[in-house]
Amino acid sequence: MKNNLLSEKLIYTGDSLTPTHLHLCTYNATEMQESSGDTFQSVKETLDNERINWLQVHGLKDTETIREICSHFEIDFLVLQDILNADHPTKIEEHDKYIVLILKIFYPNEHKEDDDLDGLLQQQVCIILGNNYVLTFLEKETDFFDEINAALRNDILKIRSRLTDYLLSVLLNSIMANYISTISSIDDALEDLEEELLMITNENDIGIQIQGLRRQYMLMKKAILPLKEQYVKLLRAENLLIHKVNRAFYNDVNDHLQFVLQTIEICRETLSSLVDLYISNNDLRMNDIMKRLTIVSTIFIPLTFLVGVWGMNYKWMPELDWRYGYLFAWIIMAVIGIIVYLYFRKKKWY
Secondary structure: OOOHHHOOOOOOOOOOOOOOEEEEEEEOOOOEEEEEEOOOHHHHOOOOOOOEEEEEEEOOOOHHHHHHHHHHOOOOHHHHHHHHOOOOOOEEEEOOOOEEEEEEEEEEOOOOOOOOOOOEEEEEEEEEEOOOEEEEEEOOOOOOOHHHHHHHHHOHHHHHHOOHHHHHHHHHHHHHHHHHHHHHHHHHHHHHHHHHHOOOOOOOOHHHHHHHHHHHHHHHHHHHOOHHHHOHHHHOOOOOOOOHHHHHHHHHHHHHHHHHHHHHHHHHHHHHHHHHHHHHHHHHHHHHHHHHHHHHHHHHHHHHHHHHHHOOOOOOOHHHHOOOHHHHHHHHHHHHHHHHHHHHHHOOOO
């Protein structure tokens, strides 16, 4: 890994091939203007310092465009590098004139094979809150924030009359909704697996399913758990970019975050118990197989003894010359086998 403080070269570290595309919403209480383009210059003229500007950037391949955007809004070079680092840990960072949030959103892997453990994919989203602007950087072209765009167009709940910190709370609420739906689906899948594990005769390869869900759980835990400590920064009274009138909305987002964290903890305990139950069930299956083999062996022990006795080549053995000796041998072996079997059934060993 190279020292990022010794190079001005910007590199996007993700694997998304989405071309960089910009969408700008500029609005106030009475009107809204939108513009789109592939370069910052194509939307720059729509920017208005007297209004609220929400600039959405989809695709981070064009690093020079990202640099140009950050330069215009006076975003620090280290933050610019963090935006382009697709594997950056979740964080909330305060600066003098803006707040930086680096979060993850999740979506199902539509191309997942039956034996593929990666059933859940993630995408980094970076949000920068300024006094009269909000910047969102997404790795791919997505409709994740389309509902908020529609709310701005229709001025739902007078959203255009509110400040940038309210828009940030709405964005965070959408991300929390994504977390809740994703962790709830994992929780439901764990409950289904628990029911399957309680059925010893089930033939599905539950071990692979447990491992797949465990990887999804770890992916979410790594992305969400840092928010437990980081989110407090947005609730501090001295934070000038978060106005007192909108703190109730941030408290609501915090409630959703606490629910997600609690569900993550429940999933951790459930996964742990499922692994124990899976191992226990495997032991039970093995014991059941060994018991059946032992019973079969036990039934044949006296029969083997009789065959061994009658197989001895002594001259004086009355049964060998008896007309019904062969039939008698089969009858006595069948009777002994049935008696041993019934004895095991009575003892509930089989």
